[in-house]
Each structure stands twice: as structure tokens, then as C-alpha cells.
Amino acid sequence: MTENWIYLDNNATTKVAPEVVETVRDYLERYWNPSSMYEPALQLARELDAARATVANALGAANRDEIVFTSCATESNNAAIVGALRAAIKANPKRRRIITTRVEHPAVLEVCRRLEKDGYPVDWIGVDSKGALDLRAYVQALRPGETAVVSIMHANNETGVIFPIEKLSRIAKQTDAKIAFHVDATQTVAKLPINLGAAPVADSDRGAFGYVDMLSFSGHKIHAPKGVGVLYLKRGVAFERFMIGGHQEKGRRAGTENVPYIMGLAKALELDLADLPDASARIERLRDRLQAGIEERVPYVVVNGKGSPRTPNTLNVAVYGAEGEAILALMSANGVCVSSGSACTSGSLEPSHVLTAMKVPSGALQGNFRFSLSRYTTESEIDRALEVFVEVVATIRKTSSKWDDAKCEPIS
Numbered sequence: 001m002t003e004n005w006i007y008l009d010n011n012a013t014t015k016v017a018p019e020v021v022e023t024v025r026d027y028l029e030r031y032w033n034p035s036s037m038y039e040p041a042l043q044l045a046r047e048l049d050a051a052r053a054t055v056a057n058a059l060g061a062a063n064r065d066e067i068v069f070t071s072c073a074t075e076s077n078n079a080a081i082v083g084a085l086r087a088a089i090k091a092n093p094k095r096r097r098i099i100t101t102r103v104e105h106p107a108v109l110e111v112c113r114r115l116e117k118d119g120y121p122v123d124w125i126g127v128d129s130k131g132a133l134d135l136r137a138y139v140q141a142l143r144p145g146e147t148a149v150v151s152i153m154h155a156n157n158e159t160g161v162i163f164p165i166e167k168l169s170r171i172a173k174q175t176d177a178k179i180a181f182h183v184d185a186t187q188t189v190a191k192l193p194i195n196l197g198a199a200p201v202a203d204s205d206r207g208a209f210g211y212v213d214m215l216s217f218s219g220h221k222i223h224a225p226k227g228v229g230v231l232y233l234k235r236g237v238a239f240e241r242f243m244i245g246g247h248q249e250k251g252r253r254a255g256t257e258n259v260p261y262i263m264g265l266a267k268a269l270e271l272d273l274a275d276l277p278d279a280s281a282r283i284e285r286l287r288d289r290l291q292a293g294i295e296e297r298v299p300y301v302v303v304n305g306k307g308s309p310r311t312p313n314t315l316n317v318a319v320y321g322a323e324g325e326a327i328l329a330l331m332s333a334n335g336v337c338v339s340s341g342s343a344c345t346s347g348s349l350e351p352s353h354v355l356t357a358m359k360v361p362s363g364a365l366q367g368n369f370r371f372s373l374s375r376y377t378t379e380s381e382i383d384r385a386l387e388v389f390v391e392v393v394a395t396i397r398k399t400s401s402k403w404d405d406a407k408c409e410p411i412s
């Protein structure tokens with residue numbers, strides 16, 4: 001049952017909106033293959049096309065054909081990086097370098113590691129202690145005629161820190177128009193404005209993604225189901241398809257379309273965007289309320305990414321003198337769902353690669369975890385989560401070998 005849980009792990013996945021559940025159910029009953037040629041299937045294909053237009057409009061993409069449906073953001077990221085790299089090498093064998101950051105989700109990080117192992121040079125760009133990208137290293141890494149793909153996330157899934165994609169993509173294109181610029185926007189679609197049709201003139205043009213060639217995101221982070229994703233491929237961008245097979249998605253991604261979930265994703269986007277500025281502002285107020293409460297009531301807590309622009313829903317904290325896993329377990333025992341670092345790496349006791357790149361002190365690294373909110377989060381849930389958190393940290397610190405409870409400070 002889900003009713004009694006306070007769900008604050010929305011960067012891992014989100015509740016499927018009730019309206020989306022209804023849409024999916026309707027289309028599950030209409031089981032036709034949209035590639036077939038009889039009338040019910042042709043009608044379904046027209047509706048699929050309308051969903052494609054909805055997604056294109058939501059992102060400001062010029063053409064609906066620029067939207068390719070996939071199974072998840074991981075697939076979209078794999079396809080973008082490998083597909084653009086292959087196409088670049090075909091056109092010019094010297095163009096085989098990749099640029100990415102040290103704080104990407106494993107869905108980019110591991111792809112780049114594999115490509116590096118296979119002999120394609122990767123420039124790994126670091127971040128500072130606030131999570132901001134090393135711009136100088138980025139500019140130096142861009143090599144005209146050699147860099148094939150840049151893949152940089154819009155916002156970090158662990159800390160919520162936002163990278164200035166508007167500026168980074170403009171610099172890349174000004175350096176060499178043939179560089180394919182890919183953005184993993186899994187944590188920002190339907191949270192921050194994104195307009196793929198607007199070229200940034202000034203660095204302050206938030207969301208002007210006109211220099212972006214490829215963009216990925218996933219349905220299950222925006223109140224649609226798991227198992228459906230999107231890859232935006234700008235018209236004309238050199239790309240070799242990744243999923244090989246049938247002719248679906250105009251030959252760019254083989255496999256029969258998951259029509260019910262695609263329709264659900266389009267519905268979810270519509271719902272999210274109808275309410276975007278207001279919902280974002282409300283979520284941010286709740287996040288800030290939680291953050292202020294923690295900073296006021298729990299000593300020796302660090303808010304990771306504070307001081308950098310962050311997504312409105314994310315709060316990443318590191319607690320001295322308490323293990324993240326222990327906090328997580330006790331929070332769960334008290335009905336609050338949070339995550340330690342990224343859901344994909346929690347379960348391992350490896351410190352987060354994101355916080356390691358930010359050089360978070362080792363004393364705080366083990367006590368790290370993340371609250372992430374959604375438009376369904378309420379003020380009373382936030383207040384209850386804060387109470388639970390304060391009690392849980394106090395309880396764990398009482399018996400922690402890393403905490404001096406009498407002095408109320410960490411043991412170094």
C-alpha cells in the first residue's frame with residue numbers, strides 16, 4: 001500500500017498521475033500495432049503522431065519528427081552518445097573524442113567509460129565544491145575537428161545542481177559547429193523551462209536550448225510509467241541508429257512502439273507543463289522550508305550544492321557522525337522514503353562519485369542522502385519528515401563511533 005508513506009524520493013521515480021493511469025489503461029485495450037495498415041491501427045498511428053507533436057511542443061522542438069520514443073533515459077543516453085560518435089567517425093575518422101563530466105548519471109558515465117576502454121578518448125570535466133562545472137577545463141577540452149560528442153547533464157540527480165547548458169552548448173558550437181551536443185535532461189524536463197527552438201543570446205537566457213542537438217529524458221520522472229523515454233534528435237544531426245531491427249521511429253529506433261506508455265508520457269507532460277511555474281515555486285518553497293528546518297535544528301549538516309543554482313525539488317544533505325544507510329533505514333521504519341545518493345548506487349557502500357568529485361569531506365561523505373519532492377508533496381509531509389529526520393539523526397548519533405554526544409560534535 002502507498003497511502004501512508006511520505007514519498008520524498010522523486011528523483012528516483014515518481015507517482016504515476018491518476019489521469020495518466022487512465023490514459024494508459026485506455027490504450028492498453030487498443031492493442032493494435034501502429035505500423036499495421038488496417039483502420040484501427042492507422043487511427044492509433046495518428047494518435048501516436050499527435051503524442052509526438054505534444055512532446056515536441058512541450059520542448060519547443062521545431063518538428064515532431066525530431067522526437068524518438070525509447071524505453072528509458074538510459075537507452076536514450078546510450079543511443080545519443082554511441083549513435084553520434086559512430087556517425088562522426090564515419091564522416092571523419094579523426095573526430096572520435098568525447099567530452100563529459102565526472103558527475104553524470106551512470107547511464108552516461110558508464111557508456112563513456114566503456115568507449116574510453118575501447119580506445120575513444122574521453123575528456124572528463126570536473127566540478128568545484130559547490131558542484132559547478134570547471135568551465136576553463138571544458139573550453140580547453142573542446143578540440144575542433146576532433147571532438148565528436150559532448151554529453152552533459154542539465155541537472156544532477158543527486159544534488160540538483162544545474163549546469164549552464166545554454167552557455168556550454170553555445171561555446172561548443174562556436175568552437176566547431178560539427179560537434180554533437182547532447183543533454184541528459186532526465187531531472188529537468190517538466191521542472192525547468194526548456195526551449196529547443198530558442199538560441200541563447202545572453203548567458204541569462206534560461207532554457208534557451210537552441211544549440212542542443214540531442215536531449216534525453218524518461219517518463220517515470222515526470223509522473224508517467226517506467227519503460228518509456230524520449231530522445232530528441234535535431235533535424236540534420238548526424239546519427240547512426242543504436243537499436244537495430246525494424247523501421248519504426250523513421251528508422252532511428254527499432255522495436256514496436258510502447259503505445260500505451262507513450263500516450264501516458266504525453267499526457268503527463270501536458271499535466272506537468274500546465275502547472276509548471278506555480279508548481280515549481282511551491283515545490284521550491286517546501287524544499288527551502290525543509291532545508292531551513294534541518295540547518296536550524298541539526299548541527300553539523302552540510303547542504304551539498306548550496307550556493308549553486310539547483311532544481312527546485314532536490315535537497316542533498318551530508319550529516320556528520322551518522323551513516324547514510326542507517327538514516328535511510330530508520331527514516332523508512334518511520335514511514336519516510338528518501339534515498340542515499342542515487343538510487344542506482346545505493347545499496348553499495350561506495351561513496352557517491354558526485355560528492356567525491358565535489359570533494360565533500362570524508363566525515364560527511366558517509367552520512368549523505370537526498371530528499372526529492374514532487375507536485376504531490378504537501379506541507380504537512382515536509383513537516384513530518386523534518387521531525388522524523390531530527391529524531392533519527394539524534395538516535396543514531398547517540399551510539400555512533402563517529403560522534404561525541406556529550407560535546408555534540410563529530411569525532412575526527
Ligand code: PLP
Pocket residue numbers: 011012072073074075105107153155156157184186187218219220229
Ligand atoms: N539520467 C539521469 C540524470 C537520471 O537521474 C536517471 C535516473 O535516475 C537516468 C538518466 C536513467 O533513467 P532511466 O532509469 O529512465 O533509464
